[in-house]
Amino acid sequence: MPAKAAKEEIDDPDAKNGVYLAAQVSKKNYGPPESKFFLRRGAGGILLPVKNRRLQDLDLERVLKEKAYALVKSREEEGEKPLTLKGIGDIEPARWKREGLKGATKVNVRQAIAVAIREERLFEVVRYNPGNHRNVTYLATAPDAPRAPAG
Structure with a gap:
C-alpha cells in the first residue's frame, strides 16, 4: 500500500511505502460482504492485523x-x-x-x-x-x- 493511502486510510502519519497491505474478502457464501481490513508487515515479513479507527x-x-x-x-x-x-x-x-x-x-x-x-x-x-x-x-x-x- 502506498504511503499516501496508508496515511489517509489508517491514520498513520509516519506510514511508509509497502508497510501496510489492504485486503477485502470478495466473496462469501453465507453472509454479507465484509469491509476492507488492513495488515501491517512485522518482523520477518509476518502480517499483523491493524485496527483502523x-x-x-x-x-x-x-x-x-x-x-x-x-x-x-x-x-x-x-x-x-x-x-x-x-x-x-x-x-x-x-x-x-x-x-x-x-x-x-x-x-x-x-x-x-x-x-x-x-x-x-x-x-x-x-x-x-x-x-x-x-x-x-x-x-x-x-x-x-x-x-x-x-x-
Whole structure:
C-alpha cells in the first residue's frame, strides 16, 4: 500500500511505502460482504492485523443503524407509540451498552440515525400529538408509515 493511502486510510502519519497491505474478502457464501481490513508487515515479513479507527467507527455506525431500524420496525409492528430521534437517543444507548455494545452513546446513536435517514432506511414522519397539541417528528421505516396510537 502506498504511503499516501496508508496515511489517509489508517491514520498513520509516519506510514511508509509497502508497510501496510489492504485486503477485502470478495466473496462469501453465507453472509454479507465484509469491509476492507488492513495488515501491517512485522518482523520477518509476518502480517499483523491493524485496527483502523475509521473502520471501527463505520462498524459501530452500521450496528447502531441496524439496532435502531429493528427497534422502530418492532414498535410499528406491535402498534406501540413511535419514538422520536431524541427519545431513542436518550433511552436506548444505556440499554445497548448493558448488552455489551461499546460506543453506544447518545451522540453516536443520533449520528447513526441521521445517516440512516439520509440513506432512506429510516424516515422522519410528522404527526399531530393530541397530548401536547403540537406536531411531533417520529421515526418510521417508511415515509407513509401508519399512524401509531397517541399517548
